[in-house]
Amino acid sequence: MFYxxxxxxxxxxxxxxxxxxxxxxxxxxxxxxLFAFLIVPFFASxxxxxxIFIPFLVFSLAALGLNILTxxxxxxxxxxxxxxxxxxxxxxxxxxxxxxxxxxxxxxxGAITAVVGSTFGLPSLRIKGFxxxxxxxxxxxxxxxxxxxxxxxSGGVYSTVDIRALEFMGWKIDTAPEKYYVALVxxxxxxxxxxxxxxxxxxxxxxSIRDMDVASEIIGISQFKYKVLAFxxxxxxxxxxxxxxxxxxxxxxxxxxxxxxxxxxxxxxxxIGGMGSILGSFLGAxxxxxxxIFIDLSISSISHNxxxxxxxxxxxxxxxxxxxxxxxxIIFFLAVEPLGLARLWNTIKDYLRLWPFPY
Amino acid sequence: MWDTAFFALxxxxxxxxxxxxxxxxxxxxxxxxxxxxxxxFAQGDMTFLAALGLAALSxxxxxxxxxxxxxxxxxxxxxxxxxxxxKPLVARPPLVLFMATIxxxxxxxxxxxxxxGTQPRGLNxxxxxxxxxxxxxxVSSLDILGAIVAGVLVVVLVWFFQKTKTGRALRAVSDDHxxxxxxxxxxxxxxxxxxxxxxxxxxxxxxxxxxxxxVQASLALLALKALPVLILGGIDSIPGAIIGGLIIGxxxxxxxxxxxxxxxGGIKNFFPYLLxxxxxxxxxxxxxxxxxxxxx
Numbered sequence: 001m002f003y004x005x006x007x008x009x010x011x012x013x014x015x016x017x018x019x020x021x022x023x024x025x026x027x028x029x030x031x032x033x034l035f036a037f038l039i040v041p042f043f044a045s046x047x048x049x050x051x052i053f054i055p056f057l058v059f060s061l062a063a064l065g066l067n068i069l070t071x072x073x074x075x076x077x078x079x080x081x082x083x084x085x086x087x088x089x090x091x092x093x094x095x096x097x098x099x100x101x102x103x104x105x106x107x108x109x110g111a112i113t114a115v116v117g118s119t120f121g122l123p124s125l126r127i128k129g130f131x132x133x134x135x136x137x138x139x140x141x142x143x144x145x146x147x148x149x150x151x152x153x154s155g156g157v158y159s160t161v162d163i164r165a166l167e168f169m170g171w172k173i174d175t176a177p178e179k180y181y182v183a184l185v186x187x188x189x190x191x192x193x194x195x196x197x198x199x200x201x202x203x204x205x206x207x208s209i210r211d212m213d214v215a216s217e218i219i220g221i222s223q224f225k226y227k228v229l230a231f232x233x234x235x236x237x238x239x240x241x242x243x244x245x246x247x248x249x250x251x252x253x254x255x256x257x258x259x260x261x262x263x264x265x266x267x268x269x270x271x272i273g274g275m276g277s278i279l280g281s282f283l284g285a286x287x288x289x290x291x292x293i294f295i296d297l298s299i300s301s302i303s304h305n306x307x308x309x310x311x312x313x314x315x316x317x318x319x320x321x322x323x324x325x326x327x328x329x330i331i332f333f334l335a336v337e338p339l340g341l342a343r344l345w346n347t348i349k350d351y352l353r354l355w356p357f358p359y
Numbered sequence: 360m361w362d363t364a365f366f367a368l369x370x371x372x373x374x375x376x377x378x379x380x381x382x383x384x385x386x387x388x389x390x391x392x393x394x395x396x397x398x399x400f401a402q403g404d405m406t407f408l409a410a411l412g413l414a415a416l417s418x419x420x421x422x423x424x425x426x427x428x429x430x431x432x433x434x435x436x437x438x439x440x441x442x443x444x445x446k447p448l449v450a451r452p453p454l455v456l457f458m459a460t461i462x463x464x465x466x467x468x469x470x471x472x473x474x475x476g477t478q479p480r481g482l483n484x485x486x487x488x489x490x491x492x493x494x495x496x497x498v499s500s501l502d503i504l505g506a507i508v509a510g511v512l513v514v515v516l517v518w519f520f521q522k523t524k525t526g527r528a529l530r531a532v533s534d535d536h537x538x539x540x541x542x543x544x545x546x547x548x549x550x551x552x553x554x555x556x557x558x559x560x561x562x563x564x565x566x567x568x569x570x571x572x573x574v575q576a577s578l579a580l581l582a583l584k585a586l587p588v589l590i591l592g593g594i595d596s597i598p599g600a601i602i603g604g605l606i607i608g609x610x611x612x613x614x615x616x617x618x619x620x621x622x623x624g625g626i627k628n629f630f631p632y633l634l635x636x637x638x639x640x641x642x643x644x645x646x647x648x649x650x651x652x653x654x655x
Binding site: 076123126127129130131133134135137138141142144145148149214260264267268271320321322323324326328329330331334335336338 | 444451467632633
């Protein structure tokens with residue numbers, strides 16, 4: 001009843017191939033965009049913007065990148081945090097040292113990361129599965145070493161570089177809402193691009209490789225071209241996400257932020273959100289951003305209100321509880337809901353399609 | 360010139376001994392892969408759990424009681440993993456099972472530190488850490504013990520997989536889950552047995568490593584050292600794990616000792632991966648791995 005698919009009469013191929021063929025989806029998308037652009041920055045507090053909305057956007061972009069590679073092209077990568085680090089340091093070096101305008105610095109960071117990423121994607125032509133997963137781990141470790149040891153990039157042992165004051169054509173980006181807008185515009189544009197890419201020849205080729213690479217090669221899809229392209233596009237997204245981490249989230253590039261654990265967390269976002277779904281990348285990122293906050297709040301409210309558990313729930317245990325819940329959730333989603341939170345959204349749609357009638 | 364050569368020899372020998380310890384961890388991976396086709400990313404965390412448990416128990420109890428309790432814990436853990444994680448994932452793509460073991464890894468690390476605390480602990484096996492000098496080269500007694508244990512373990516495991524009925528059943532399961540089921544091999548029981556064996560290998564590796572470097576969270580990162588060993592040797596080959604471990608141990612030590620000073624050190628972390636990548640370029644299934652032929 002609420003989710004109506006009837007009454008949409010398509011008379012041309014163009015309308016049939018639209019990004020959002022249903023008017024309801026179009027309205028829904030427009031409402032989300034308006035909400036994100038007009039409501040959030042004016043009504044959200046500084047805390048909400050800085051510690052929830054901005055990280056959510058940044059990690060959505062990173063998850064989107066990995067989802068393109070894993071969910072659509074079927075190539076597992078455990079080095080995504082390393083690719084983000086490349087983007088982060090590329091942004092800082094270009095912006096701080098060579099006065100490249102901010103949008104160009106972010107784009108350039110994406111491009112550099114794409115080159116690095118496709119280099120590490122080259123083995124995917126000969127090896128696959130676990131062997132490939134391990135070889136992408138190599139990317140993570142080699143990138144970490146290069147960044148900490150090459151002084152030209154990171155400036156020495158501690159390898160933390162602050163970015164200078166953000167500015168674009170005389171406009172100073174220093175308040176939280178302004179930074180939020182920068183991230184939002186980039187994320188919306190890149191998400192729409194990804195959504196479109198998946199409907200194109202390239203997206204279909206990736207999905208055929210994911211479903212069965214030998215068969216897709218037989219029908220004439222170049223494995224070399226599309227596998228390397230998948231690594232390039234995916235690392236482009238990771239690079240821009242890394243650039244955003246520096247530009248609008250932390251304000252500095254620090255190698256500690258891009259360790260192996262982040263790679264796993266991004267993979268977790270993709271699994272929990274839904275592999276092979278653009279929406280899923282956002283849901284997964286939202287979930288992972290909110291999870292630690294939710295765990296903190298619930299444990300501290302239990303220990304304040306019901307019983308004094310501060311002796312039981314030491315900070316050590318809280319940090320470990322987060323790991324345990326994260327691990328359990330990955331297993332839960334793989335076993336029970338392999339399509340992730342995105343599938344939940346489809347279930348809701350199915351329900352609303354018929355409501356209030358049972359069938 | 361002679362100095363450098365001697366130094367290189369020394370590096371090689373200490374590297375080979377460390378490499379055997381890597382092999383022990385890699386062995387856990389190979390066992391589970393051989394017997395169930397699952398690439399178990401949690402092996403490092405199982406090693407950590409076993410070592411931390413052993414260290415915590417050995418404070419109050421005699422060592423052998425601790426060992427028995429930990430064996431019980433690892434077997435129970437294997438059964439729980441089989442029931443909770445693997446059962447719902449039967450006949451799903453191998454990569455899904457792999458990602459599930461990443462989940463297990465996170466869970467076990469949280470569990471181990473939640474139960475036994477996060478502070479580093481020492482572990483004493485009752486073996487004195489003495490250094491012997493053999494023809495001018497220093498070798499620690501712990502290293503020799505590790506080498507002997509690794510050797511015995513490998514002989515026993517190879518015998519088990521090649522000669523016993525259970526071992527053959529486990530290899531059949533690894534070949535094809537559904538085909539093994541159809542000839543009457545109890546798949547879930549086979550999985551339980553394998554994970555229990557891998558758990559016991561984790562205890563051995565954890566005990567030896569824990570004595571060497573102390574028991575702390577970084578022990579779980581040992582898995583990161585075992586991974587290049589695996590892909591170098593081939594993930595389904597027990598001799599591959601041993602020889603891969605020896606090669607990785609020796610070459611990383613040589614690289615760190617000879618090349619390290621030139622580029623600023625720390626290349627030990629990624630050198631094994633670089634080596635493994637180069638080998639994969641030539642032999643995509645590792646040195647001893649079985650080549651998989653795909654058909655449409």
